[in-house]
Amino acid sequence: MxxxxxxxxxxxxxxxxxxxxxxxxxxxxxxxxxxxxxxxxxxxxxxxxxxxxxxxxxxxxxxxxxxxxxxxxxxxxxxxxxxxxxxxxxxxxxxxxxxxxxxxxxxxxxxxxxxxxxxxxxxxxxxxxxxxxxxxxxxxxxxxxAALAGRPHGKNLYGYRRVYDSATRQLIRIEPDPAQATIVREAARRVLEGDTLYAIAKSFNERGVLPRRVPFKEHRKRLGWTPVAVKQMLVQPSYTGVRIHNGEVVADASWPALIEQGDWDRIQAILH
Missing domain, CATH: 3.40.50.1390 (Resolvase, N-terminal catalytic domain)
Incomplete structure (x- = not known):
């Protein structure tokens, strides 16, 4: 058979x-x-x-x-x-x-x-x-x-790093990533100061800053940071230290804010 x-x-x-x-x-x-x-x-x-x-x-x-x-x-x-x-x-x-x-x-x-x-x-x-x-x-x-408790779900948010217990592999805390958090804060500051998304993306690429996400498609890997990528980063409310679930704020997040709420609100007004 x-x-x-x-x-x-x-x-x-x-x-x-x-x-x-x-x-x-x-x-x-x-x-x-x-x-x-x-x-x-x-x-x-x-x-x-x-x-x-x-x-x-x-x-x-x-x-x-x-x-x-x-x-x-x-x-x-x-x-x-x-x-x-x-x-x-x-x-x-x-x-x-x-x-x-x-x-x-x-x-x-x-x-x-x-x-x-x-x-x-x-x-x-x-x-x-x-x-x-x-x-x-x-x-x-x-x-x-997990959302109501302010805990994360899914992929790690750019700008942060997760710290795990070496023995149990349980999540201990989420803290700002020194290099990435600096990039998030810089992008936010420059938008508030009047810089364009294009100028910010160009600056990151010239300095060799790795993009938030590595593209899967080969022809996009050479693009690095783009204006769209910078905007996608800055419109995320999670950077203000809140937990989002189904598009709504449901709790304070278990990670610290990288952008103050007032600054984030002004950024949204500029970008939209």
Whole structure:
């Protein structure tokens, strides 16, 4: 029997799941024990959750292989490695039925043409979707709780650095980064003094100041600071020492201000 193995990464802060390589290894061992021919191995870095934003390009590749009849079975570590969305499950089920392909996970092979197999896999998909929804709700509650407490979420804000406990890796404090904080304050001061965003960006580039964010696209890496980048930095209210959540100020931040509120207000009037 010809099989395709599919492994997908998952956000797993408690490390209770399996890495992509571990998933592939377990499925490969299973196939070898059964004497099945491994036709292809596909590794996915996007989430199967319907809450994920990235397109699952490699999963679409798997569906194409199944539809083309190139394999007799799809092997995944568990049901949720393939989908946590009932709509996507229905698509997979139809592809398997139409192409006569089985689906194997958790050490069991399901013939999708059989009613019992469709019921079992459908129930597992329903449970996986519910768990994805619960996880999303927990994350949203955690993010809002952190916001109300003034704690950060996501990437570090330019101008600051995070200090962690060397043993526990818990965040101890957020403090101004000596070099970057100076740049933020200088940009704010110069706007208040009447300098243009172009002049500020040009000055930073001439002095070799690294940009706030390193561009992903090669043709933009040589641009360095731009007027737009300077403006994007100065319009962020977080520099006044407040915590923003869903576009609103919800608490005082756990980090010190780099720009006084009055100065920030005047900057907004100038930039807008």
């Amino acid at each position: 010809r099989v395709i193995i599919y492994g997908r990464v998952s956000r797993d802060p408690r490390q209770l799941g399996r890495s992509v390589e571990e998933q592939i290894a377990e499925c490969t061992a299973w196939a070898k024990r059964e004497g099945w021919e491994i036709v292809r191995v596909v590794r996915e870095t996007a989430s199967a959750s319907r809450y994920a934003r990235l397109e699952r390009r490699y999963w679409n590749e798997v569906l194409e292989v199944l539809s083309a009849g190139e394999v007799d079975a799809l092997l995944t570590w568990e049901n949720s490695r393939a989908t946590r969305d009932l709509t996507a499950y229905t698509e997979l089920r139809k592809v398997c039925v139409d192409a006569g392909v089985s689906w194997g996970y958790s050490g069991r092979l399901f013939d999708m043409a059989e009613r019992d197999s469709r019921f079992r896999t459908g129930l597992d998909a329903l449970l996986a979707e519910d768990e994805a929804a619960r996880t999303s709700e927990r994350i949203l509650r955690s993010v809002r709780h």
